[in-house]
Each structure stands twice: as structure tokens, then as C-alpha cells.
Amino acid sequence: MPMGGAANVQAVQFPNLMPRATAQEQGNIGLIMDVFMEMTVELGRTRKLIKDILGMGEGTIIELDKLAGEPVDILVNHKLIAKGEVVVIDENFGVRVTEIVSPMERMSDLG
Numbered sequence: 001m002p003m004g005g006a007a008n009v010q011a012v013q014f015p016n017l018m019p020r021a022t023a024q025e026q027g028n029i030g031l032i033m034d035v036f037m038e039m040t041v042e043l044g045r046t047r048k049l050i051k052d053i054l055g056m057g058e059g060t061i062i063e064l065d066k067l068a069g070e071p072v073d074i075l076v077n078h079k080l081i082a083k084g085e086v087v088v089i090d091e092n093f094g095v096r097v098t099e100i101v102s103p104m105e106r107m108s109d110l111g
Helices: 023-032 050-054 103-110
Strands: 039-042 072-076 079-089 092-100
Touching: 072 092, 079 103
Parallel strands: none
Antiparallel strands: 039 072, 072 079, 079 092
16 A cells, blocks of 8 residues: 555456357257257155065065155256156156256256
């Protein structure tokens, strides 16, 4: 600080942290639009002893860690991206997406 004078203080200018996609970058997404990815709908999970698994046969009921009516997990390449509900369409099962997992939640699942 200079002797006998006031300090010259200026506000700090920070660059915007939100990336802006350029026209070139937006056009590049078209390059991967026909790439296949594995999508899985997970009804639930359980853990069993090997002897219990070997003893399974037709008619065996496997209890899962989710309740009936609870949302199912929708995974892409083994990463949770959404939640949904099971629906039946013309005797086929489907999933109606009810919630998209936020990017922050997806990032927290990586660690």
C-alpha cells in the first residue's frame, strides 16, 4: 500500500464457468447419434449363497430389495441415468421414465 495514499482496488472479473457449445461442437454430436449403448432396467437386487443359487429351479421366487410399485432404475452402460415405472403395452413390458437423474447425482455416483 502506498504511503499516505489510498489503495486502488478493482473488482475481479472471472470468466464464465458454464461451457458454451460452439456451432462446430453442436454439429459433432451428429457423429455419434447412431452409436449403440447398453440400456438396462433394474427391478432390484439381492445377494444369495452359492448353495441357494444352485438349489434354484422352476418356480423359485427370488425376493428383491425393492418394493412393488417402487421406481425401477434405468442404467446406460451400467450408470444410473433415470428412474421409471413398469408398464404393460400389448402384453409386453416397458418402462415409463418418471425422473432423470441430475448431472450432479451422476457425478457423485462415480466416486
